[in-house]
Amino acid sequence: MGDDHSLSDDSDSSETFAIPQLQGILSKWTNYIHGWQDRFIVLKDGTLSYYKSEEDSGFGCRGALSLYKATIKPHEFDDCRFDVSVNDCVWYLRATTPQDKQHWVDVLESFKVKSGYGTGSENSLKRHGSAISLQSNSLSTTSSGGSRSLREKLAELETFKGILTRQINTLQQYFDACVENNIQPSPNLPPVDFKGEAITFEATTSGVLETLDHCLDLVIQREDVWRKKLEREIERRKRIEAVYKTIQSKFDHVRTSHPGPDLEEGPHSLLPEDEFYDAVESGLDKMDEERELRERLKSTSKTAAPTLQFDKEKNHQLWPEIERISQQQLHLARQDISEGNGNGWQLFAEDGDMRMYRREVETDGMVMDPLKACHIVSGVTGRELCHYFFRPEYRMDWETTLEQMQVLETISEDTLVFLQIHKRIWPASQRDALFWSHMRHVPNDQDPDGNDIWLVCNNSTEYYSDNTQSNSGKYVRIFLTVCLVCQTEITPPKDGATVSRDDIKCKITYCSVVNPGGWAPASVLRAVYKREYPRFLKRFTSYVINKCKDQPIMF
Known part of the structure; x- marks a missing residue:
């Protein structure tokens, strides 16, 4: 460029x-x-x-x-x-x-x-050339060298007119004397009719002077007209400037309705935090409306979820990291977060069985609050929840912020590498995320408490950065660690009946740590988290319930 x-x-x-x-x-x-x-x-x-x-x-x-x-x-x-x-x-x-x-x-x-x-530039008239220069062709110049006003020029013409008139009178007297004395200029020249020439000369000069008088009158009239127009224009501009100054404060607000790059995300953003939040909130609401419309138009046909054949590729370069992070996140998800135990978790949202906690953490001015949500959902199993959370073919259905999603590599059937581009929510910059996603089953005999657990762990990676646009400057890269841990609880039916969805409930623990990758007001991010995380969790669980209600139970 x-x-x-x-x-x-x-x-x-x-x-x-x-x-x-x-x-x-x-x-x-x-x-x-x-x-x-x-x-x-x-x-x-x-x-x-x-x-x-x-x-x-x-x-x-x-x-x-x-x-x-x-x-x-x-x-x-x-x-x-x-x-x-x-x-x-x-x-x-x-x-x-x-x-x-x-x-x-x-x-x-x-x-x-x-x-x-x-x-x-002190003399913009030079660009027009010498042919029409108002300085080089003047009758005379002032001592300072500047051009004089039209009034002064007209006064000079009046002076020259008087001089010319006196010169004409002198010549006329000379010609009259020559006629009276019958004087010829030279004997070698033909005879001159002084009387006739004098009359003609007088008539010609009179015509010139009359024409000059008429031209002067026209110039004066034209100057008066333009002077009056100029005075009216000056008055009009003064009125406009007065009105402009009166409503200047309103223009400052109107300016924000025509956003330029200075109103974007960044530490020097001119957008107030409340308007920043309003803009983000409006963008999120629009995404929810688009999702609801897509759901209404979507076909109601149901298909059974396929059974996964798990085959972990332990020889892959990323596998040690996948194993370590997954175990670590499972341990963190199972830790006690009850208030008053001194671990710093604060309850910030509550809705029925759902509880959402956070710890306030900022790094280099960016909000990186760890979030933890606990929820109980009836009618679905932990495997079903993790299945729809993990599989790429369903992600665009429940994740309303996605613009594009691509699977860069299938490490194994239960481990994928995703590149996601999120919709831009002005004034925040557009974001993308590059991460591996791993789904696993922790049987009863492998869990210390004897619980049957399914989990999905997502974690950012730079392993595939060369194949993405992270360095192009087009997107701001999000760095995330997310874990969804689901534990199925079954109430045994009476009289040995078959287990139905009425007998099933699932305890969900959702943990996330997100580095937004770029500056945004801390108060805005925390307000958005408080609003969006409960909505996201309810939207996702409702989606899974609707997908599974007429399908065979997946344990």
Whole structure:
């Protein structure tokens, strides 16, 4: 973005400077949905234009700004960015390097100076050439060398008119004397009719003077008309400025409805925390509405979940990490979190059988609160819950924040590597996550308390980063550790009847630690967690209940 630009100087014989031209690829902020996009930018004839690409430049530009009154402002924090604004129209532009950005800024500023549009130009009229210069063709100049007003010029014309009249009278008297004395200028010249020539000369000069008087009257009238128009325009602008100052405070709020890159996530964001939270909340609500609509339109056909044949690939390079993290997360999920035991867990949300706890932790200004949820669900088993949580074919159904999901590798049938791209919720940046996901069964005889447990553990990995866009700058990478532990409890039916879903309930423990990967207000993140985690857990468990209610029980 920027190394392919070209600079040329177009000179003219009547001018003493060259008008710069420049073209190249820059990133231009489009809107809060599409963010920064590459655009072909062209500076030519005092106009800055942009096209979707260089190939599209022959089909007309998508927008243009005149540099006549433009302001070019390098960004305070971003070394590669600069803004070009005319009144309330602003182009946010980014180059690939600070040097390329500075080159663009220098050329744009030099154009304003050389063309007489910049603030440092003291005589913008020079660009019009000597043929119409108001200084070189004046009847006379003042001692300071500056041009005088039209009134002064007209006064000079009146003076010259008087001089010309006196000269004409003198010549007329001479001609009259020659006629009376019958004097000929030279004997070698033909006879001259002094009387006739004198009459003709007088008539001609009278016509010139009358025409000059008429022209002066017209100029004076025109000046009066334009002076009155100028006075009216000045008064109109004063009224507009007065109104503008009155409602300036309202414009500050209106500005936030046209979001630019400065309102994005970041420590220098101009968006207040309450508006940041409102924007995120609105985006999440919209995702929920889309999910509900998708569920209504989705087919109601049911298919039995396949039986997995587990085959752990213990020779894979990631397997020691998978085994260690899974055991560690199972141990943490089974730890006591009751209040008052001094472990720092705080109850922050409660809904029926659901309890949600957190510990407040910040690292380098980023919220990384460990979260733990306990819930009891009736009618489904632990295996069924883990099955739908783990399998990729169901993930887009219950995870409303996903935009794209890809399985990068199948390590084994119960261990997959995922790359997920999440929908952008403005003003937060768009995020992605790269992690392995592992599902396992812990039989009764392997659990210290004799419980039958199923679990799914997800953990971020950098093992596949070369195959992802993590280094492109397009997404902010999330780092996560998530564990879903499910313990099935069965109430034996009376009279030896077959176990039904009415006899089953499942105790769920959900643990997560998420590094958001980028700055966002701590109060906003914690408010979003408090709102979204209970909703997520209820949404997921309801989804599993609906999928399983007419299916055979999976133990």
